[in-house]
Amino acid sequence: MDHLPDLNASKEASSSSHLSKVLGPMHIWALGVGIVLVGQFMGWNFTIAKGGSLGSIIACWVIGILYISLIMFNTEMGSVMPEAGGQYSMAKYLLGPLAAFNIGMMLVFEYVMLAAADSLVVGEILKTISPDIQALPYIILSILFLTWLNYRGVHATLNLNIVLTGVAFITIIILLFSTKFYSPSESMIKLSEMTNGLPYGWIGILGAFQFGCWFYLGIEGTALAAEECRSTGRSLPVGAVVGLLTLIIGATITWFVSSGLVPADLLGVSTYPLFDAAVATGKPIVIQLLFVGTILACLASANGCIADSSRAWYSMSRDTLIPEAFSAIHPKYKTPYRAIVFLMPISIAFGFTGLLDQVITFSILSALLVYLLTAYMMFKFRRMYPIGSIDRGYIAPWHPFPALIVIVLSAATLFGMYFGYWTNLLAGFAFYLLASLWFVLHRSRSLDMSRFIAHGASYWPRPKGY
């Protein structure tokens, strides 16, 4: 998912205000689904531990509505931003430095935690080959290998990500058909025997919302590429909506196959649910395919996460929100090498814990806080720049309902996170509060507002009422 501006190209780009417009709907689909598809291979099944089998599929669809609403207004705001950077850029121009600092931090940790979770699953799934295999050296090896690739600036190209994403998705479809679900007499799917309904009642559904996000978390990143679309008004909404529909269909298939093959009490705590479902079929070729599919999805996702998190950290530094030392560019590889090296041990440390559900929870918490702020930004954006005041690549329908849906469902998910993960919730809030205090009391003195706002000020007209 290397859609953030290539730093090699930044010099060329600086001569005009736009990056090269090369992305079509297919690329946008790969950008959105490339990082997120790993959510079908791991993490989503914790919804079953929190809400039961039925709570899991309800959470999957309800949270799907949250993401459909989110990409509607996210795409509108992304289509008018003067630079790539998604919600971070939006916060810069719509909410100011403190919000931009927080959203930047949240995006960085959303992706750093996802990379840690990806490497953790790679280490754990390798242990299924032999009991002699240790997970830790492979967790560290996968992060170091992808860091080295990104350090040298040869991270997988967009077209390779399309291939990896396609292959991983095909393995899910092969698993589905290997169960002969279409034949009542031969089907291996035993939903009535394997599932456990709603063991915690309706409150369990609220609890399951938390990991329901994992099916889709990151799809909103498609708005990051607005600047590089051939036709923003068509490519971005089409690519993002088709990407989201792919994920909703994939999530439903994943739930159906896994819940029909693996008992709910085992599925709810599995590190690699789709692989466990493949093992339950007893077919060696399917088991091997899902083994490879899981590792490919994890590595493709982690690669994109390292690229994205380091570029977000670089952008914050360039805008003087964090020390400017991090915005140094490698003289030979033209990559934000200090940001890449700085974030690497954080990923390794969280991968080292082996606590997959808690690592994922910190990523989800960061994302939910970004969604709440993004929904608030949409209200402010429509007030500052009413329809017709600036040229929009895409106009979100039915405003303000999508923004209200995102606020209500994000708040409900945060409430549901309290059940079972209240310490993580408090720790996450405390972390962002302390970071904000550091920014307000110390860092804001070094903030260079002219650099921070320069790009937007030369690009947009004065907003209404300012």
Add this chain to the structure above:
Amino acid sequence: MSFWSVMNYVAWGLSAVLAYLIFSDFIRVELG
């Protein structure tokens, strides 16, 4: 010692090589 036990050491070794490649270049650039 089984094949996979040896592979654990290979993974540690490769990790050390990659860490060396990253940090040796990093230090070289910073000194520059």
